[in-house]
Amino acid sequence: DAGITQSPRHKVTETGTPVTLRCHQTENHRYMYWYRQDPGHGLRLIHYSYGVKDTDKGEVSDGYSVSRSKTEDFLLTLESATSSQTSVYFCAISIYQNKELFFGEGSRLTVL
Amino acid sequence: AQSVTQPDIHITVSEGASLELRCNYSYGATPYLFWYVQSPGQGLQLLLKYFSGDTLVQGIKGFEAEFKRSQSSFNLRKPSVHWSDAAEYFCAVGGHTGTASKLTFGTGTRLQVTL
Numbered sequence: 025d026a027g028i029t030q031s032p033r034h035k036v037t038e039t040g041t042p043v044t045l046r047c048h049q050t051e052n053h054r055y056m057y058w059y060r061q062d063p064g065h066g067l068r069l070i071h072y073s074y075g076v077k078d079t080d081k082g083e084v085s086d087g088y089s090v091s092r093s094k095t096e097d098f099l100l101t102l103e104s105a106t107s108s109q110t111s112v113y114f115c116a117i118s119i120y121q122n123k124e125l126f127f128g129e130g131s132r133l134t135v136l
Numbered sequence: 137a138q139s140v141t142q143p144d145i146h147i148t149v150s151e152g153a154s155l156e157l158r159c160n161y162s163y164g165a166t167p168y169l170f171w172y173v174q175s176p177g178q179g180l181q182l183l184l185k186y187f188s189g190d191t192l193v194q195g196i197k198g199f200e201a202e203f204k205r206s207q208s209s210f211n212l213r214k215p216s217v218h219w220s221d222a223a224e225y226f227c228a229v230g231g232h233t234g235t236a237s238k239l240t241f242g243t244g245t246r247l248q249v250t251l
Binding site for chain 1: 140142168170172177178179180181182185187226228230235236237238239240241242243244
């Protein structure tokens with residue numbers, strides 16, 4: 025158990041509204057990631073963080089922003105949600121120089 | 137750019153039969169390779185990983201995988217499948233450069249087990 029908690033686990037929202045997903049970890053790991061999972065696409069990296077206030081883009085970052093003001097929290101924000109952002113979002117952590125990812129339980133977002 | 141291909145979208149096997157799930161990767165150097173399993177509504181759990189050394193790696197739940205550099209493959213095997221193995225399986229590749237773990241995942245193979 026990597027001590028990762030995602031919230032909310034389920035959310036339904038309307039097009040154009042802002043949405044923030046939270047990832048919380050209890051073990052002070054440096055690296056945190058946000059992936060989205062869609063049928064036929066597997067998991068794709070949105071953004072990742074390598075420390076407080078240190079973030080970088082992944083493969084599918086358009087329309088998403090992230091923030092990390094504390095080691096334990098990594099926030100994913102959709103400034104203006106679109107239907108194409110309906111997906112399951114997974115947070116993950118990795119331990120320094122150990123390349124495996126440990127995943128949270130996921131947040132299912134539906135944008136109507 | 138790194139990529140992963142899982143050519144089988146869906147596989148059905150009988151309980152007790154052997155299983156092989158295929159994974160082909162593209163990476164310019166020696167990769168890190170992983171297999172994850174996902175049960176419905178759950179997150180992903182690591183089955184096994186290859187970093188270096190012995191090309192046959194053992195994982196949890198009786199799974200193993202073999203790294204074949206010449207074929208750019210990392211196929212997952214299990215000699216006797218149990219009904220509880222029904223899930224979706226993802227192969228992933230990452231690189232040795234840098235310290236972040238920016239894994240690239242395949243599109244997954246859904247395993248159905250018939251009794």
